[in-house]
Amino acid sequence: MKTYETMKAVRFQHCDPAGVVFTPQYFNLFMEVVEDWFSHLGHSFSKIVIKEHQGIPAMRIVARFLKPSFLGDRLQFSLNVKRLREKNILVSITAFCNGECRCTAEFLFGFATLSSLSLVEWPEALREGMSEYLQGR
Template structure:
């Protein structure tokens, strides 16, 4: 089951449930820490597609806009194990001229069961000139609904 995103502007963030599969785990059966980055990137893509209603593939292929991560901070609080369900919540912490800050919280399905918190700063770039560009207005407007 995948929880629905909260209503934009409700402060609840965009939530997706992810199952911990074998390929996410190290030999001890816990999530190998870089796998969290893959999981949150999947949530980012889903947020663009369904939360912001901006075609993620078209952003790159047609609009030639990149959104690389330029800063990343991770706090690993508790382990996640094979078979666990994680609710990953994405919230918008800040929107600047060409960058935006996202916060992710990866939690088990029980109350107060936070496993990982991630802070990511992304910047909008031209895939042709490779320099920073202002966040496109339609994306900015859609993101503002989640602040």
């Protein structure tokens, strides 16, 4: 099983006036991680959304915020696939700073056409790439 990892800097735009990450901004960071992972798999969001008119709507999100993060922190994000089905995927994302877990999230994403907003099967090449990150594989 592979783990996708990427580093994100906590910027001023992520913080409240006290320099603490404003909780909703974590969701922007989580989505950046997912978007980066898709690009790493060779399926950029610009290709999927603009050229292929498809998307990955969030169907369920469960997040836990364990410790605050601050302006200037560098967060190490890791992403794993917990479940991969024909038309959806459950991913787990964890953020660490200096070895300390700051937050976790699970996202259930579907794969949909933008014209009808109905779920469709993952393209085979993308599904194969995602399966390499499947836990317990």
